[in-house]
Amino acid sequence: MYQTLSLSDLPARDRFPFWRETVASTVVPLDITSDHADKFEATMHLLNLGAVQVSAHTHSPIHVCRTAKMIRQSIPEHYQLTLVRRGTVTAAQAGRDTKVGPGDLVLHDTWRPLHGTHAGHDRVGGIQVMVPRELIPLRLDRAGRLCATRLMGREGVGALLRQFLTQVTRNADIYRPADVTRLGGVCIDLLTALLAHHLETECTVPHESRQRTLLLRIHAHIERSLGDPQLSLDTIAAAHHISVRSLHRLFAAQGTTVSEWIRTRRLEQCRRELASADHRHLPIRAIAARWGYNHPGNFTRAFRTAYGLSPDEYRRHRTLYQ
Template sequence: MEKVYDSSDYSACDALDAWAATTADAVMPTLFRLVGTDTFHGCLQTSALGAVQVSVMAYHSFHCVRTAKLIRRADPECFQLAFMRSGRHVLEQSGNRTALRAGEMAVFDSSRPFETWADGESLLVQVPHTLLGLPVSRVYSLVSRPLPAAAGMGRLLGDFLVGVEREGTARTEQDALRLATVCLDLVTAVLAHHLERESEVPAGSRRRVLFLRVTAYIQRRLGDPGLSVESVAAAHHISARSLHRLFQQHGMSVGAWIRSQRMEHCRRELADPWRRHEPVAAIAARWGLLRPADFTRAFRTRYGVTPSDYREQQTHARAADARPVPEAGDAPGT
């Protein structure tokens, strides 16, 4: 992500004003005052996915107000979903006041006045009203209510946003637009779930979100040797045939995707120097591959080398990288 503000770049007397100016441009104009401290500490990173923006914020004890006057001056006409990571957060909007804890999220609207009291860290996704797959008037009923973010659809959206955060800015414009579509689908699905309006989500969005739910489910259970097409389909209340069709729309089969994910996890652990003394068979078993001979054959087919030889290659490569490079003019043996 792109760092757009760091309080350490400013003097103590300028830090809060600089934060207000930066967030006005990056998010929306609001008024700030410090609470219980004379010095502001904060950091802001942003990542644009087309018209969707993801921001990571860390801040220290402030009271924030968005007034009707500020809304008239500049309004991005967006819903914000804030995921609370740490600290204390109180949000008040449209007559609702809620105290949020880490592991919860809340929706608020840039087009209506609000107040917040905040100290800690949050992850924020900003979505234009017009791009949501739900009527805006329905979403208002969720404003300033604590919503779970550690399980279900909230967790799925949170994991996606963390992935965007970790990825940084290494993406093309087309990648950003594809990620924006995924993000919009997930935000719409989360809001529809809490509104009990899942049937109103466009069919294309429902299919894309189902695929994300299924792949996240599989990832969490790759170590289960009993993981199968039938068990995955049953967990999502669809037929095995529907599951196959869902994966075919993404150009792959269910079984092949499961095998590829298991093999990739094994490959990473074989390259991990902290696991160099762990038996190859134990690594394979951890990822649901219980037959060593079958694993060796599949690994060689996929990567062109046996698991043991791959581990040896990685060990030699690390040793070569660690070897000091002779300076120009040094003679061998001197």
């Protein structure tokens, strides 16, 4: 499910050939060249989420080419999305070409020739997602229009997908086998939503996928707004252009309520800060206010109900074991 690759233990002369072979066998066959082949450096963290493969990598600058011969030798057809984190990526496919930098995304497919460059002063890096073509519920001719174009990763669904990929690869070693299919489904939903946004074909995305993506966007909105005492059902619904009734239905389908979700996330953030040595100097009331509790009494009652101890008791108990 999770693999880590580093070239640091290999002799310098063997590193670049080994990297080429590894990419061909674990990601997709490519003709890779580099002006830094004699001193090549690279690391890769590979995470398999069911049918979806996610890989986080850093490496010396490279040039890549996927030829018609390589395409004939590898039958499976996938979309590949790259989130650029360091350096720049240029991609040319199907008569289009683009250049993207850190924070942005670029899409290409594996069944048409591709030319690209990963450039930087020393190392370049990013996260790549491989998704089988048939799992993206958009017409092939429409989704193909987005290959070798810049997709925004700093706002809207693009930002949500970027955050998901960053988080899922950062904690890749903690997931259980039962988690992988769910996480793969989240990745497919977010990628589909991103492509649909750029194509303005939201109506072609299955209802279930749209609902899951909307719920993820609402979760992210709530997380950003936990410290706002004015956070409410009305403000959340208005921010996502839905009715309060629709908002209730989304959370009811997950077996919870909006208010319960907000309360749980606020208490969890307070609990983490009470347990942290870095926040030991902060008064409890200041921590509570930071996460939206303006009335200390209400916070104390909610915390005791959730964790069986008052905030002060919990902090003293945690201090004994630090």
